[in-house]
Every structure is written in C-alpha cells, then in structure tokens.
Amino acid sequence: MTSLPQKMPDKMPERMSGVILKGHGDLDQLEYRNDLALPDMGHHDVLIKVEAAGVNNTDINTRTAWYSKGDGDSDDASWSGQALQFPRIQGADVCGTIVAVGDSVEKDRIGQRVLIEPCIREAQGKTLETPWYFGSECNGGFAEYAVVSNRHAYKVTSTLKSHELASFPCSYSTAENMLTRARVQPYDRVLITGASGGVGSAAIQLAKARGASVIAITSPSKADEILEIGADQVLGRNVNYADALGANSVDVVIDLVAGDAFPSLLDVMKSGGRYAVAGAIGGPLVELDVRTLYLKDLSFFGCTVLEPKVFGNLVKLIEENKIKPLVAETYPLSEIATAQTSFEQKKHIGKIVLTVNADAKIAQ
Incomplete structure (x- = not known):
C-alpha cells in the first residue's frame, strides 16, 4: 500500500484476488490471480471492497482492440484513443463498500455502500483534461478492492442486492x-x-x-x-x-x-x-x-463523456425505485471467461454480473 497518510482499518489483507488483462487479444489474455497487490490510495481517494461488477461491451471492445481505427495497430485501442497500459484490471460497473479513505476525505465515508461513476474526471487528486473510463485508463472493479477519487464514489441507499446494483452504473x-x-x-x-x-x-x-x-x-x-x-x-x-x-x-x-x-x-x-x-x-x-x-x-x-448531473440523477432514480435492475446471469469473478462468452452470444436481456466478495450484503 502507499505510504500516504490515510484512514485505514486495523486489518487489511496484503494481497487480493482479481482478473488482469495481459494484453489485447482473445479470452486467454484474461488471468484470474490471488496474489495481486492492493491498489495504492491517494489523499483524495477511497478504497472500496468490491461486491459485484457488471460485464460490458467496453470490456470486450478494449480486450480485442476494437476501438483501434488502425489496421492491427493497438496504439489507439482504448476508450480515450490512447495506448492501454498492461496489465490492466478492467471492470466499470461496480457496487461495493468504502473500507478506507485518503487523509483529505471525511472519515464518516467508511462503511458507505457506493456505486462508482464510470466516467472518471479526477484521478490522483487532479482534474483530467480528457476523462478516463474506469477499468480502461485506470484499474477498475474486476478485483476484491478498487480505488477511485472520492467524488466518483456515490453513496446509494437501497434494499437491492449488490449484484442488482452493479447492473446500473455503466449501462x-x-x-x-x-x-x-x-x-x-x-x-x-x-x-x-x-x-x-x-x-x-x-x-x-x-x-x-x-x-x-x-x-x-x-x-x-x-x-x-x-x-x-x-x-x-x-x-x-x-x-x-x-x-x-x-x-x-x-x-x-x-x-x-x-x-x-x-x-x-x-x-x-x-x-x-x-x-x-x-x-x-x-x-x-x-x-x-x-x-x-x-x-x-x-x-x-x-455520447461518451457523461454530463455532470447524469450519475447523481441516476442514483436518485434508483433510491426512489423508479427503475429496476435487469440481471440476466451472475457468475463468480473467477469465471469471467464464461461470463464474457455468454455476453457475446447476445441471448440475454439486461446485464451479466460478476460477484466478487462472497459476503456481499443488502444495505438497510
């Protein structure tokens, strides 16, 4: 973990499980591992224990270099049009609980159940000139823990299960x-x-x-x-x-x-x-x-970069029960290849979601 001052629980694991994307290509570029380091956390960040993460077209498009406009050239094969840095933890649709915060973040955020806004405008405490996509230009939620700027972690109060909430953020x-x-x-x-x-x-x-x-x-x-x-x-x-x-x-x-x-x-x-x-x-x-x-x-x-009020409005609609989750299938994170294969067959309606931590709970 980073040496920056931060508010951490007494006991945190030194390693975590997660899926890394090793490079552009087929499903063999995805590797599930149990020895990944926990992500570094800066002054303005929060550390989230991931409970569920949805599968998206962006995951497959990024892996296969679909975004590239060149012939076999992967230098522009990402959401932002820049070369992707490997290994990369993908995963934009994230529901989880804040377990630690940077020293510039209010301590009472610890314990909050959150959804991550996938369109990232701030990273490492700085406003980005060109927004990132969570799990593309930075590591995402296909792991037990994820880090994001405090402003992109939206508290959500809902009786929906974690895999249901994880169906909302990106789509x-x-x-x-x-x-x-x-x-x-x-x-x-x-x-x-x-x-x-x-x-x-x-x-x-x-x-x-x-x-x-x-x-x-x-x-x-x-x-x-x-x-x-x-x-x-x-x-x-x-x-x-x-x-x-x-x-x-x-x-x-x-x-x-x-x-x-x-x-x-x-x-x-x-x-x-x-x-x-x-x-x-x-x-x-x-x-x-x-x-x-x-x-x-x-x-x-x-339409790529989210308008500023969009994600907050979405969370409000969720909390008011004005929209409902549509989860077609769930798989454990270790079965990501099976989940993505099913996703590409397009036989489902709604979302396919990966469950991450077994103790994912329902918020009261």
Missing part, C-alpha cells in the same frame, strides 16, 4: 446521458435500437420515466420481455422502419447498433429530430446521405 448512466443529450421530453416518440442489451433495456425504462413513448428494436424472440420492461411497441431488426412506422414519425433515435440500418433510422426521424449514439454493435461504418441530415435539420449527438 444506465450511458442511457440516461443519451436521453439527456437528446433532450427527451414527455410525449416524445423515441426509437431505441439494441433494446435487449444493457444500455437499450435501461433506455426503455429511463425514457418511460420521462413520459416518452418507446419503440424498441430487438429480435422477435425477445419481444414479449421487452414489452414487459415498458416498451410501447417492438419491431424486429429486419423490419423496414419507414413502412412500419411511417416516414418522419419519430422525435428521437437512441442508437446502439449503427451498421446497415443507419439510413432507415434517419428516414423515420421528424424534421428537427435528435439522434444520439453510444454504440456500434452492428458495425461502425455507416452510409450517410448528408442531404438528409441538413434538409431535415437533424441534430446528432455522440
């Missing part, structure tokens, strides 16, 4: 950020692609909480479950959207897919419509007729 904050950037209002008609995934299913709930009408795009086999989540209408992925909905009939598109369907998404948008994107599971290269963009006065929003 729901991404979805809420997209809705915020696209200025979704009551009575807006919102089209959501990739609706069965973690972000898509979160966006359904969050859009309905804003009073919007939701059209969800997913496979027909998942339609009934998507309707139960709150969608008003479900369309299959291969449907002609203009034929099914009518041209110029949608106020907002929340897109997580991109790919070949991109032009049809713009066809169904009204004049002055808003398009927000935070994923490209259908393919990152799309065909855009620029005339459609400017003649319809469309607004496009690329």
Whole structure:
C-alpha cells in the first residue's frame, strides 16, 4: 500500500484476488490471480471492497482492440484513443463498500455502500483534461478492492442486492446521458435500437420515466420481455422502419447498433429530430446521405463523456425505485471467461454480473 497518510482499518489483507488483462487479444489474455497487490490510495481517494461488477461491451471492445481505427495497430485501442497500459484490471460497473479513505476525505465515508461513476474526471487528486473510463485508463472493479477519487464514489441507499446494483452504473448512466443529450421530453416518440442489451433495456425504462413513448428494436424472440420492461411497441431488426412506422414519425433515435440500418433510422426521424449514439454493435461504418441530415435539420449527438448531473440523477432514480435492475446471469469473478462468452452470444436481456466478495450484503 502507499505510504500516504490515510484512514485505514486495523486489518487489511496484503494481497487480493482479481482478473488482469495481459494484453489485447482473445479470452486467454484474461488471468484470474490471488496474489495481486492492493491498489495504492491517494489523499483524495477511497478504497472500496468490491461486491459485484457488471460485464460490458467496453470490456470486450478494449480486450480485442476494437476501438483501434488502425489496421492491427493497438496504439489507439482504448476508450480515450490512447495506448492501454498492461496489465490492466478492467471492470466499470461496480457496487461495493468504502473500507478506507485518503487523509483529505471525511472519515464518516467508511462503511458507505457506493456505486462508482464510470466516467472518471479526477484521478490522483487532479482534474483530467480528457476523462478516463474506469477499468480502461485506470484499474477498475474486476478485483476484491478498487480505488477511485472520492467524488466518483456515490453513496446509494437501497434494499437491492449488490449484484442488482452493479447492473446500473455503466449501462444506465450511458442511457440516461443519451436521453439527456437528446433532450427527451414527455410525449416524445423515441426509437431505441439494441433494446435487449444493457444500455437499450435501461433506455426503455429511463425514457418511460420521462413520459416518452418507446419503440424498441430487438429480435422477435425477445419481444414479449421487452414489452414487459415498458416498451410501447417492438419491431424486429429486419423490419423496414419507414413502412412500419411511417416516414418522419419519430422525435428521437437512441442508437446502439449503427451498421446497415443507419439510413432507415434517419428516414423515420421528424424534421428537427435528435439522434444520439453510444454504440456500434452492428458495425461502425455507416452510409450517410448528408442531404438528409441538413434538409431535415437533424441534430446528432455522440455520447461518451457523461454530463455532470447524469450519475447523481441516476442514483436518485434508483433510491426512489423508479427503475429496476435487469440481471440476466451472475457468475463468480473467477469465471469471467464464461461470463464474457455468454455476453457475446447476445441471448440475454439486461446485464451479466460478476460477484466478487462472497459476503456481499443488502444495505438497510
């Protein structure tokens, strides 16, 4: 541990279990170990005993160097476009309990149950020029303990279990950020692609909480479950959207897919419509007729860095029970390869979560 002054419990282990990413590549680049050093903690940091951590597209995209725009070049294969430093502990979706704090942090934070905001604006006591992603530019939550700046550890009061709470941070904050950037209002008609995934299913709930009408795009086999989540209408992925909905009939598109369907998404948008994107599971290269963009006065929003109030608003919605967790499967951390394999098969709805410490509790 660091020699910086800090408020620590009397007994802390010298080593911890966790999963390291050794380099870009296949699942063999993930290694579960029991001899990792506890993370160093600075003056403005908190040490969190991780109870559960969710699996995300970002984990797989980072491991496989999907973010790189070069041919076989991994120098830009990270969330920030910078070369990743290995070994790296991934994991952005974290629920846990604060067990120690730096000497500039209030001692009464110890014992608080928290969710970590995955979009990191402060590290080592300094504001970052370019925000990091937890588990990408810094070590994350696929381990027994994690360190983060005090400002990014949000106290949460809830009777939900830890693996349920761990389903919220990344997917729901991404979805809420997209809705915020696209200025979704009551009575807006919102089209959501990739609706069965973690972000898509979160966006359904969050859009309905804003009073919007939701059209969800997913496979027909998942339609009934998507309707139960709150969608008003479900369309299959291969449907002609203009034929099914009518041209110029949608106020907002929340897109997580991109790919070949991109032009049809713009066809169904009204004049002055808003398009927000935070994923490209259908393919990152799309065909855009620029005339459609400017003649319809469309607004496009690329959504990565969270707006400042998004995560706090999300925690409030959780505490008010206005949104619910959607956990499809759970695995122990040591079975991360199995969990990621299941994740990539895309047969689930909601989130796949890794449980970390066996004594994960329900807060009272």
